[in-house]
Amino acid sequence: MENAGKPTPVLTARAAGLVGCSRCGRVHEQGVASCARCGSTLQSRDTLALQKVWAWWLAGLIAYIPANIYPMLRMIQFGRPHESSIMGGVIDLAQHGDLWVAFVVFFASIIIPIGKFVAIAYLAWSVKKGVQTRDIGRLHMYEVVEFIGRWSMIDVFVVAILTALLQMDFIVTVSPGIAAFSFTVSVVCTMISAQSFDPRTIWDAHERDA
Amino acid sequence: MSDQLPSEMDIQPVKRSIWRNLSPLWAVPLLSLVLALGLAWQSFSDRGVLIEILFEEASGVTAGETLIKYRDVTIGEVERVDFTDDLTNVVVYARVSKAVVPFLDDDATFWVVEPEVSARGISGLSTVLSGVYIQGAWDDQAGVAKTTFEGANEAPSVLPNYKGTRITLRATDGQIVSAGAPIFYRGLEVGRLGTPRLTSTGDAILIDAYIDAPHDKLLNSATRFWDTSGFSVSFGTGGLALNVESIATILSGGIAFDSIFENGGSISTSAVFDIYNEEAEARRSIFVGRVQNGVAVSVAFGESVSGLTPGAPVQFGGIDVGEVSEIRAQVNDDNPDQAITLLASLNLDPLRLGLPNDASAEETIEFLRVSVENGLRARLATSGIFSSSLIVELSMLEDVAPASLIVRGDDEPLIPSVLSNIPDFTATAEGMIERINSLPIEELLDQAIKTMASIEDLAADPDLRTVAPATRTLLEDTSALINSPDLQAIPTDLRATISDLRTITEELRASDVSGTLTRALTAAETTANNLSTASENVPALIEDLRTLTAKANSLDAEALITQATTFLASADAVINTDGARALPKSLTDALDEVRLAVAELRGGGAVDNLNAALNSAQAAAESIDVAAEDFRVTMADLPRLSEQLKGVLATAERVIASYGNRSDFSDETIKALRDVSDAARAVEALSRQLERDPSSLLLGR
Numbered sequence A: 001m002e003n004a005g006k007p008t009p010v011l012t013a014r015a016a017g018l019v020g021c022s023r024c025g026r027v028h029e030q031g032v033a034s035c036a037r038c039g040s041t042l043q044s045r046d047t048l049a050l051q052k053v054w055a056w057w058l059a060g061l062i063a064y065i066p067a068n069i070y071p072m073l074r075m076i077q078f079g080r081p082h083e084s085s086i087m088g089g090v091i092d093l094a095q096h097g098d099l100w101v102a103f104v105v106f107f108a109s110i111i112i113p114i115g116k117f118v119a120i121a122y123l124a125w126s127v128k129k130g131v132q133t134r135d136i137g138r139l140h141m142y143e144v145v146e147f148i149g150r151w152s153m154i155d156v157f158v159v160a161i162l163t164a165l166l167q168m169d170f171i172v173t174v175s176p177g178i179a180a181f182s183f184t185v186s187v188v189c190t191m192i193s194a195q196s197f198d199p200r201t202i203w204d205a206h207e208r209d210a
Numbered sequence B: 001m002s003d004q005l006p007s008e009m010d011i012q013p014v015k016r017s018i019w020r021n022l023s024p025l026w027a028v029p030l031l032s033l034v035l036a037l038g039l040a041w042q043s044f045s046d047r048g049v050l051i052e053i054l055f056e057e058a059s060g061v062t063a064g065e066t067l068i069k070y071r072d073v074t075i076g077e078v079e080r081v082d083f084t085d086d087l088t089n090v091v092v093y094a095r096v097s098k099a100v101v102p103f104l105d106d107d108a109t110f111w112v113v114e115p116e117v118s119a120r121g122i123s124g125l126s127t128v129l130s131g132v133y134i135q136g137a138w139d140d141q142a143g144v145a146k147t148t149f150e151g152a153n154e155a156p157s158v159l160p161n162y163k164g165t166r167i168t169l170r171a172t173d174g175q176i177v178s179a180g181a182p183i184f185y186r187g188l189e190v191g192r193l194g195t196p197r198l199t200s201t202g203d204a205i206l207i208d209a210y211i212d213a214p215h216d217k218l219l220n221s222a223t224r225f226w227d228t229s230g231f232s233v234s235f236g237t238g239g240l241a242l243n244v245e246s247i248a249t250i251l252s253g254g255i256a257f258d259s260i261f262e263n264g265g266s267i268s269t270s271a272v273f274d275i276y277n278e279e280a281e282a283r284r285s286i287f288v289g290r291v292q293n294g295v296a297v298s299v300a301f302g303e304s305v306s307g308l309t310p311g312a313p314v315q316f317g318g319i320d321v322g323e324v325s326e327i328r329a330q331v332n333d334d335n336p337d338q339a340i341t342l343l344a345s346l347n348l349d350p351l352r353l354g355l356p357n358d359a360s361a362e363e364t365i366e367f368l369r370v371s372v373e374n375g376l377r378a379r380l381a382t383s384g385i386f387s388s389s390l391i392v393e394l395s396m397l398e399d400v401a402p403a404s405l406i407v408r409g410d411d412e413p414l415i416p417s418v419l420s421n422i423p424d425f426t427a428t429a430e431g432m433i434e435r436i437n438s439l440p441i442e443e444l445l446d447q448a449i450k451t452m453a454s455i456e457d458l459a460a461d462p463d464l465r466t467v468a469p470a471t472r473t474l475l476e477d478t479s480a481l482i483n484s485p486d487l488q489a490i491p492t493d494l495r496a497t498i499s500d501l502r503t504i505t506e507e508l509r510a511s512d513v514s515g516t517l518t519r520a521l522t523a524a525e526t527t528a529n530n531l532s533t534a535s536e537n538v539p540a541l542i543e544d545l546r547t548l549t550a551k552a553n554s555l556d557a558e559a560l561i562t563q564a565t566t567f568l569a570s571a572d573a574v575i576n577t578d579g580a581r582a583l584p585k586s587l588t589d590a591l592d593e594v595r596l597a598v599a600e601l602r603g604g605g606a607v608d609n610l611n612a613a614l615n616s617a618q619a620a621a622e623s624i625d626v627a628a629e630d631f632r633v634t635m636a637d638l639p640r641l642s643e644q645l646k647g648v649l650a651t652a653e654r655v656i657a658s659y660g661n662r663s664d665f666s667d668e669t670i671k672a673l674r675d676v677s678d679a680a681r682a683v684e685a686l687s688r689q690l691e692r693d694p695s696s697l698l699l700g701r
Helices: A049-069 A086-095 A099-129 A135-165 A178-196 A200-209 B004-011 B024-046 B098-103 B126-130 B247-252 B279-284 B361-373 B422-438 B441-460 B462-483 B494-510 B513-535 B537-556 B558-576 B578-603 B610-660 B662-691 B693-700
Strands: A018-020 A027-029 A073-077 A080-084 A172-176 B049-055 B067-070 B073-083 B090-096 B109-113 B116-118 B121-123 B133-137 B148-152 B164-171 B182-185 B188-193 B205-212 B223-227 B231-236 B239-244 B255-259 B272-276 B295-301 B313-316 B319-331 B340-348 B376-382 B390-396
Touching (some): A049 B024, A135 A172, A135 A200, A178 B024, B272 B279
Parallel strands (some): B313 B390
Antiparallel strands (some): A073 A080, A073 A172, B109 B133
């Protein structure tokens, strides 16, 4: 509005009547249905993008609930079964004094996923509302969310590796719990959600405004 | 243009339906929701039923880890462990599978399975690593489901759906068996014992016993049970016998049973059987039984009752008719000479006295009264030659002072007693045995046999057999010669005869007699030769006979008694040696040690973890070691003692055998003597024959 720090309006491709291929980057005129180079569908703005974001986001959030309630790992050690959920594992580790490991697990399994949910929700909300501030910040946020998404799978990898390695019959046997599956679903959904987000809509607010 | 625009605006739909803009991707969160709800529903429906189990102590039970198992299959998990409000019990909250809930009725039991080291082996070893679990057991009948159960302290002896027969055994010593001890039938394990318990009066131990199907068919009213655990040492005329059962039964105890007679009747489920101490006793039990409607009488003894113990049998004519129930001293006011009498209470079985089984006490006492007037008296008797224990003997005596059954008020009727002849008998028996022992029977028989053999040899000698006819021929020849008119003048003097004969021979040589004489002389010579061969045996025979006679003469001599006394003294010395005396005691000690070890083992059954289990095993092993050491020491002594005893017994047995078969012995002796006298007669006849004329002829040679 009367903000002094407001960047000078730039000429966007959309304003110039052009559309860039989101896959190979080749610029076409608006109205061209598919990329002449790679054949992918050309779309200046994905109209359903926000709905996709929200849909995957919600699916991810729902899947995240059982991922925290149910046990992630079922370990049978000398015949004694032991099940641990994510939070239970963190508490166990902390009680055993492995604060650093507990923090890493807590960060990777609780902070990052929740942060992602919050970040994606904020981005989608801000685009919907046409918030114009901190474009760069939101763009960075989006990039971080998209980058970090794959690292959320670290838990699932750990479970998968343990399951594969620790099959020593009576001594110790590890099997994945329901939470591992739920967590995978959750992570996949949030990754798709983040990718469904069209970062170009971040600066569309200015255009509309202009 | 301007006309068209508004109309175009008019037909423009306001907005597409909200559903048209809706991305189909919304199906994804829906799917996710369905998935999550499905998971929630599944885990909710899989959630078992919460039950409560009360334990006195729940060692090792951990919430969230300890499993509930049925037939070793996990059916649930302990959710929470808590105490009852008054802290008397531990409450274990567990969720169990819905499938088993209908069966959790009154007969369901739960117990904690822990590692256990016992004499019968190690059980529950897997729980050392995996931690304890709670085992449940119930029958296959669904009943009124409960959710609160009393946990058992240990595994039940039999599971609720047990197929077999439960009976009750009665023992007087609870130490001989422990819970779970095996029951054998001809050495095959067919059942188990439950936990021994005291009767309400505390005078016996009752033990539930479980005989597995189909072996429970073997049970009937003829069945007797006996203890097979441990060692048994018996020492009798049959020698020293040591029976050692298997190590397992030594450690844990064991019971065996068998039917001791045919056609036993069927038993009821509440049947109670006694446990006998040993098989022989159980098999004897067909003749003895518990006195059912016993009548109490008492006997006053005016002599020492040392050796008479409660439980000693009361015999009438050798048949058990009751038992001694109590022995006490009583101040006797009636008889100033004998201020104190020793009173034995007897419990008599009317059935065994020949009265009807349902005879009342009055009838029995009346019967006794009549019997006493007819001479029934009680007296002490020894239960065996070698035994110093006494029994009470009821016997009808002919020449006794008249007496009657004394009935005073409510006191037990008093049966008059007579002095036992135990000391006399003992002395007599000892004297008799001494005499018998001291008889040099072996030597005598040997001698007799040798004599027989010599005589037989002599008699069988073909040379000797030919002596008589040859001699007769010779005599005939000689008498013919002597009686011949030509020889009438021959002097009776041998030398003269010979010289005459020579002359005659010379004369005869010229005459016809010469040939005859030569033949006669040749025959005489042959006879003489034969006789000399034969008579070589005669001195030996005579020597034998002399020895025999000497031996026979010395039969009643003092030397024999001395010899016998020496023998008895030595036997006595052997029996009295500390070793021999200590033998039963050492064995008893060893047995006690083993029993102690067993008791420790039994006590140390519940083991919390491997360490404790192994510690108690070690302790048990050490106890066994100590016991075994004692036993080994005892066993080391045993062969020597056994050897000594065997020697003694062998002698004793021979003596007894000869004594017992005295008729045989005397038969043999008489026969031997008859043979000897026959032989003597034959020898006499022979010598008589030899003393006749031809003897001078022979001596002349």
